[in-house]
Amino acid sequence: MKPVDAITQTFVRHKPAFMPYFTLGYPDYETSLAVVEACAAAGAHLMELGVPFSDPLADGPTIQQSMQVALQGGMTLEKCITAVATLRARQITIPFMLMGYINPILAYGTARFVQDAAQAGANGLIVPDLPPEEAGELETLCQQHGLALTYLLSPNSSNSRIKLVTRKTTGFTYLVSVTGITGARTALPPELGDFVQRVRAQTEGPLAVGFGISTREQVQAVGELADGVIVGSALIRAVGDATDKPGEAYRFVRELVG
Amino acid sequence: MTTQTLPQKFGPYGGQFVPETLMPALAELEEAYLAARSDPGFQAELDHLLRTYVGRPTPLSFARRLTEKLGGAQIYLKREDLAHSGAHKINNALGQVLLAKRMGKQRIIAETGAGQHGVATATACALLGLDCVVYMGTVDMARQAPNVFRMRLMGAEVRGVDSGSRTLKDAINEAIRDWVTNIADTYYLLGSALGPHPYPTMVRDFQSVIGRETREQMQETVGRLPDSIVACVGGGSNAIGIFHAFVPDEQVDLIGVEAGGNGIPSGQHAARFADPQIGRPGVLHGCYTYVMQNADGQIALTHSISAGLDYAAVGPEHTYLRETERAFYTAVTDDEALAAFQTLCAQEGIIPALESAHAVAEAIRRAPTLPQEHIMVINLSGRGDKDLDTVISTLRQA
Numbered sequence: 130m131k132p133v134d135a136i137t138q139t140f141v142r143h144k145p146a147f148m149p150y151f152t153l154g155y156p157d158y159e160t161s162l163a164v165v166e167a168c169a170a171a172g173a174h175l176m177e178l179g180v181p182f183s184d185p186l187a188d189g190p191t192i193q194q195s196m197q198v199a200l201q202g203g204m205t206l207e208k209c210i211t212a213v214a215t216l217r218a219r220q221i222t223i224p225f226m227l228m229g230y231i232n233p234i235l236a237y238g239t240a241r242f243v244q245d246a247a248q249a250g251a252n253g254l255i256v257p258d259l260p261p262e263e264a265g266e267l268e269t270l271c272q273q274h275g276l277a278l279t280y281l282l283s284p285n286s287s288n289s290r291i292k293l294v295t296r297k298t299t300g301f302t303y304l305v306s307v308t309g310i311t312g313a314r315t316a317l318p319p320e321l322g323d324f325v326q327r328v329r330a331q332t333e334g335p336l337a338v339g340f341g342i343s344t345r346e347q348v349q350a351v352g353e354l355a356d357g358v359i360v361g362s363a364l365i366r367a368v369g370d371a372t373d374k375p376g377e378a379y380r381f382v383r384e385l386v387g
Numbered sequence: 388m389t390t391q392t393l394p395q396k397f398g399p400y401g402g403q404f405v406p407e408t409l410m411p412a413l414a415e416l417e418e419a420y421l422a423a424r425s426d427p428g429f430q431a432e433l434d435h436l437l438r439t440y441v442g443r444p445t446p447l448s449f450a451r452r453l454t455e456k457l458g459g460a461q462i463y464l465k466r467e468d469l470a471h472s473g474a475h476k477i478n479n480a481l482g483q484v485l486l487a488k489r490m491g492k493q494r495i496i497a498e499t500g501a502g503q504h505g506v507a508t509a510t511a512c513a514l515l516g517l518d519c520v521v522y523m524g525t526v527d528m529a530r531q532a533p534n535v536f537r538m539r540l541m542g543a544e545v546r547g548v549d550s551g552s553r554t555l556k557d558a559i560n561e562a563i564r565d566w567v568t569n570i571a572d573t574y575y576l577l578g579s580a581l582g583p584h585p586y587p588t589m590v591r592d593f594q595s596v597i598g599r600e601t602r603e604q605m606q607e608t609v610g611r612l613p614d615s616i617v618a619c620v621g622g623g624s625n626a627i628g629i630f631h632a633f634v635p636d637e638q639v640d641l642i643g644v645e646a647g648g649n650g651i652p653s654g655q656h657a658a659r660f661a662d663p664q665i666g667r668p669g670v671l672h673g674c675y676t677y678v679m680q681n682a683d684g685q686i687a688l689t690h691s692i693s694a695g696l697d698y699a700a701v702g703p704e705h706t707y708l709r710e711t712e713r714a715f716y717t718a719v720t721d722d723e724a725l726a727a728f729q730t731l732c733a734q735e736g737i738i739p740a741l742e743s744a745h746a747v748a749e750a751i752r753r754a755p756t757l758p759q760e761h762i763m764v765i766n767l768s769g770r771g772d773k774d775l776d777t778v779i780s781t782l783r784q785a
Contacts, residue, residue: 183685184556184671186563187406193550205683231404232670236684258404258670283408285570290410308408309568 131275132252135224136175136300140335143174145352147386148337150228150361151368151378152179152195153212154204160374161199162212162219167375168364169221171382177255177359180209180229187257189312191362195369206233206242210249217250224252226279226300231259234267243270253277253300261297271299279303284324288331295332301357304328304338313343313363317350325354348385360385393417395584396675397707403583405673408567417585419490424592429485436481437596440514441471443478445597447604447764452734457754460761463613464737465601465629467768474740474769475597475625476507476578482593484511487574494518494569497576498562500527500555500621501695501742502534503769504578509543519543522561524553527694534773552688555621555698559672579622580702583673587703594628601764602632609762615640615753618766619745620716621657621695623702625768634713643705644749646691647718657689658718659701660709671700692721692777693741695769719748725781727751728771740769741777 139146149168153161165176181196181204188196206229213225227246234242234256246254253276259267261280271278277300282291285308295302304325307318321338328336337357342348344363351358364381371377396402403413423429437443446469450462467475480497487495495517499505505521512519521538525547528535538545551557559582566575580590605613616633618626620643633639648656659666659677665687669678679687679699691697708714719727724741727748731739739747743766750765757763771778 183551184560186560186672187567189564197550200685207683230670232678232680232686233684235669236667236680236682257406258673260403260405260407260410262410263402263404281407283406283411285408285411287411290407294407305406305408308570310564 132247133275133277133299136252136277137335139174139224140301140356145355146174146337146357147172147348148175148177148357148359149173149364149382150177150179150359151364152181152192152199153209154181154199154202155195155365156198156369157202158204158208158212162216163375164368164378165216166219166221167378168382169223171379172386173223173382175224175226177226177228177361178209178213180206180227180233182230182233185230187310189310189362191313191365192311195365206237210245213246213251214249225250226253226255226277227251228255228257231256239266240270243267243274243276247274247276251276253279255279255303257281261293268297281305282328284308284318284320288327291328291331295328295334298334301335301337302328302332304336304355306338306340306342309340311340311362313366314341317341317347322354345385393421393585393588397704398710400674400676400703400706401584401587402675403673404670404675405583406567408570409583412566412570413583413585420486420585420589423486423489429489433482433485437478441477441481442469443596444600444604445469447601447608450735453731456734457751459754459759460757460763461759462750462754463762463764464767465597465764467597467625467766468737468739468743468770472507472510473772474503474507475594475628476504477510478596478628479578479590479593479624480504480507480511480576483576484515484517487517487576488515490574492572492574494520494573495576496520496522496562496565496573497578498522498555498558499578500558500697501693501740502527502531502538502773503695503740505543505545506534506537508576508578509538509541512543513541520565521545522548522558522565524548524555524558526553527555530777531694531773532776554694556686563672579624580627580704581622581672581674581676581700587674590624591627591631591704594624595631597625597628597766598630598632601629612636612639613762613764615642615761615763616766617642617644617746617750617763619644619696619742619768620701620705621646621698621742623705625766627702627704629766630708630714641708641714642749643714643716644745645716645718646693646696646745647720648690650720651718655690656718657691657697657699659699660716661718674703676703676706677701692724692781693745695740695742696745717749719745723748725778728778737767738771739767740771741774743768
């Protein structure tokens with residue numbers, strides 16, 4: 130079985146799949162691993178592991194700040210790959226997506242990165258500043274190593290772009306709920322249902338929705354529309370404020386999926 | 388959908404490394420720009436404003452006393468410092484604001500480092516009646532305070548950016564985040580020849596008026612092309628603006644000057660091409676080019692006395708011109724730029740922007756080694772009133 134197949138199966142087994150995002154290295158390396166373990170124990174179906182970058186231009190203040198803290202603590206892409214291998218050694222079996230910007234990947238060496246990520250036990254990649262038009266080399270390498278390369282769509286994506294992205298994406302299609310950056314918002318955009326329908330009309334593959342989702346009610350509402358729900362900033366904020374960080378991560382995930 | 392498109396890359400450099408939300412907006416921008424570019428009415432309106440509002444053509448001045456002092460090449464100055472609002476930035480700002488109006492966008496956002504692009508954008512928005520928000524790092528706001536005041540006087544909202552190094556790079560991050568969020572009604576007026584396609588091409592086109600005029604003026608004044616052209620390179624819009632018309636003329640040396648800060652060995656500089664340990668091909672702000680970064684691919688903090696050159700990446704066309712050896716790039720330190728600033732004031736009665744003083748410093752270095760028949764043009768991209776506080780406090784410390 131290829132690493133990407135575990136992602137696809139997650140969406141068969143769990144409707145909807147709950148997919149938290151957490152920045153590796155925040156607030157420090159060991160705690161971030163404990164948070165991921167706690168999320169898995171609490172019932173997360175898949176984890177997006179954020180790779181810190183100095184200039185995350187698709188991210189809002191919460192994730193920006195978490196990345197800054199992680200980088201100040203010495204987090205690197207190499208350590209993120211080690212983190213994946215360590216979590217696998219600790220018997221965490223849910224699919225892992227590494228989510229990070231393109232420049233650290235280029236600096237690491239694209240081919241070496243894909244090989245090392247696959248070997249460590251990652252199932253796929255999400256690179257928010259790499260649209261399919263620029264992804265040729267990474268796409269080929271991911272295919273060779275059986276990793277998913279999951280692309281994003283936005284509410285302003287035209288039908289022709291939806292067609293392109295849904296043909297190219299593997300694992301699932303990541304729908305950005307709003308035109309904007311990551312971060313918790315008080316309400317879901319009213320057009321979300323239409324957007325999901327427009328994408329659904331072009332693909333039978335799984336659709337996960339992220340950006341701006343923070344409460345149990347929002348998770349349930351999105352779960353009615355899509356196959357997967359992604360929560361990032363709200364988790365990071367809750368964990369950041371807590372004294373017992375893994376405990377808070379566990380409680381947070383239980384509350385949202387319970 | 389139009390089938391006509393512009394080339395997205397200069398060799399392997401450039402491209403569109405952006406979040407999905409921006410892809411439709413960049414396509415819309417390219418389409419609108421292509422339509423405008425081939426519309427004689429658009430070009431006529433822009434030319435009219437450049438003539439009657441900006442004061443183009445800007446003069447080409449012979450720097451007689453500087454030439455005599457250096458005792459080598461004859462030095463001419465392309466006087467972009469005399470363009471309305473004090474720098475070449477207005478050429479691009481007016482072009483893009485006209486384009487935004489054509490696209491029906493009422494809200495303009497921009498980033499600024501030295502404040503010259505912010506001032507140019509605020510100026511163009513005041514002239515044409517559009518809303519204007521300018522993002523500026525708080526470090527830059529402190530060292531370029533007069534420009535902050537100018538922007539506010541002209542009705543722009545200046546938003547301080549407190550993240551990262553609090554300079555140009557972070558201002559661009561915030562401007563892009565604003566654009567992603569307000570994509571439907573907002574036009575992002577990028578101020579240099581960088582960022583995702585089509586910006587590097589579009590900004591270069593709007594700035595190429597500098598080189599076209601220089602060509603004509605050289606023919607009128609001395610009856611031939613210059614032997615070399617020197618320009619400072621931050622993102623690189625003034626340099627590409629004056630280089631572009633001369634690229635086919637292989638006999639004309641094109642020299643770009645980066646910010647050497649405290650010297651290349653110090654690591655505290657913004658010379659992307661000078662330091663292979665730190666400056667390597669990578670992606671920043673949507674384009675693949677030379678980027679200053681650490682071993683892990685995190686963007687490096689840069690340093691320059693000049694806010695306008697204090698940026699971690701260089702426009703992709705410069706990277707291509709360097710790789711194809713059509714242009715040559717060098718670096719000048721803060722101290723050398725400061726000395727050149729004073730020399731130009733004393734010899735020619737011209738206060739240059741600290742950015743442009745880097746080009747002057749390179750000219751001062753080269754001119755004495757060249758024969759008197761050699762004609763050198765410096766692109767004097769902006770005036771230095773905005774820098775007086777920085778210069779005074781630096782000289783006081785020395």
